[in-house]
Amino acid sequence: MEMEQAPAQDDAASIVEQSDASPPPSETEHHPPLDSPADPTSTVETVRESPEVDAVEPESVAPTAAAYRLWLPTSKGPLLVDLDVWVDDQPLRDAFAEKLASVRAALEPADGGAIRWDRLLEHIAGDPATFGQTASRVDAQQQALIKRYDRDKDKSVDEQELVRFLFRDSSVPQEFRLFGTDAFRWSNRSASPLFAAIDRNRNRKLDPDEIESAGESLLRQIDLNSDQCIDFAESTRLRENEGDAWQRNRSNRQGNVAMDLSGFVNWSNLSYTMGGMLKENPVLSPSNPVKSVDADQDEWISASEAESILTLDPALALAVRFDSSAPSASTVQTQVHTAVRANVRIEHHPGSCWIAGQSIHVGVVASDMPTAQNRIPRQVFLQLDADKNGGIDENEIPDGAKDQFPLESLDANGDGKLSFQEINQTLGQKQSIWNFQVRGRAAEHPDGVFAWLDRDHDQFLSSREIQSAPARLKALATENATLAANDIPDTLMIQFCRGEPDQDDARFGFSRRASLQPDQRPSWAIHMDANRDGDVSENEFLGPIDSFRELDRDGDGFLSAGEVIAD
Secondary structure, eight states, X not given: OOEEEEOXXXXXXXXXXXXXXXXXXXXXXXXXXXXXTTOTTOHHHHHHHOTTBOOOOOEEEOOOOOSEEEEEEETTEEEEEEEEEEETTEEHHHHHHHHHHHHHHHHSOTTOOOOBHHHHHHHHHTOHHHHTHHHHTSGGGHHHHHHHHOTXXXXXXXXXXXXXXXXXXXXXXXXXXXXXXXXXXXXXXTTOHHHHHHOTTOSSEEOHHHHHTHHHHHHHHTOTTOSSOEEHHHHHTTOOSGGGTTXXXXXXXXXXXXXXXXXOOOHHHHHHHHHTTTTSOOSSSSSOHHHHHOTTOXXXXXXXXXXXXXXXXOSEEEEEEXXXXXXXXXXXXXXXXXXXXXXXXXXXXXXXXXXEOSSEEEEEEEEEOOOOOOOOOHHHHHHHOTTXXXXXXXXXXXXXXXXXXXXXXXXXXXXXSBOHHHHHHHHHTOOOGGGGOEEEEEEEOSOHHHHHHOTTXXXXXXXXXXXXXXXXXXXXXXXXXXXXXGGSOEEEEEEEEESOGGGHHHHTSOOOOOOSSOOOSXXXXXXXXXXXXXXXXXXXXXXXXXXXXXXXXXOSSEEOHHHHHHO
């Protein structure tokens, strides 16, 4: 498989792979060229204005076998993506196995016998640094947990039982799992509050007059705090039942929603689902992968044909890297198959990348919020220090924690007790098991119209983006023609995270992406930028209008970072 690589930048976004070649649009849909001159926020302009953007040329790379194959049904057809994940420069699968091995090593009795359940529960309860919130919930339900997870009822813990028990809070007994939902597939554009705000006559189509006044309509109906910007939360309040989107009954492994093809796959069920996708259009790839596996061309997918999907070339290959020492430095890299390259534009940002095709855009985001290194609060230390001598001796260490805090090996100064610093140094060296499991979600963006207008993909519509909404929509419509919701290209979001699963909804949420770069603008521009959208508008400028126009060299009504820094 030949791939083209667009290398990620650690500190700056890079927009690469712009091509004039594009496939002809279908008879039923109109899509703008990727390099649309009608769009005032085109790639060329973004490169010129944003100091965070760097253009680079892709490099050819040798193909390698990916760790995971992702099956991604979309509103436009099925998509195949390969994925590799690293944690601290180590393949996720290896890092996960090593962490499990270290847990087993701490549990195995000296005589080499089986690990007993009471030993496991005691160990977990005494080591919150490694097991997180799981540790606090063990004592009160020991018998119930043993009854549920000791599947063979032999009172010992085998490999599968150990993994299922340790990672029970995520319901994922392995290092990686991708979940999907179809909750947004058919409604993320037609039921978009933004589309409804622009569609003043409620006929479900945008006429030229409505498109022309799109910015005013959005600010009037969606901008709740009147800051001339729209964050995703402002539009979220107008949508219904979004909290139900990721219920387990929606996120199945039958093939009709996104899933990874690792571990157990019921190929019979998947073949049935694939059969309904035979006539769908290709997505990014030159051909529909389901049609490619129909070897006998009988328009029916057998289980063996479905399994052969693993042998096809993917449209994209992703590499996600998590760094525990600097979570904000996590990266997403993209390799594109040569047959796809001419039809897409790729943007790399810190922690994310975006692939723009003709009828669909794909956003890939790594949200790295690892479980923090644990520390014993000083108040807890003082409570354990019963004799108040400034250290915890052998008798003061709780029985359940003696294995995790052996006095002889941790007592650095040899005074026969553990100081507050010695204990927290030990805890700081421990990595939570949750830092070695990665969970993913893949589905259409909850609001496809918002995603289309959000040119810099920060889940925030700036004043500039709202003002340019008419031009953005005009690029989709033919002259004097109306624009239906489904004429707007869809956006597929693929998100990855790690850490304790109780915070997954927050990690996978669509909050505004904060810039990792310091604001280089002069202090007067920072203070005038009241809505913090990165530009100073005419209304925000505190000075003579002639001075504003002199600074606004491109005459777009905004003072960009580039314009005020160059001044």
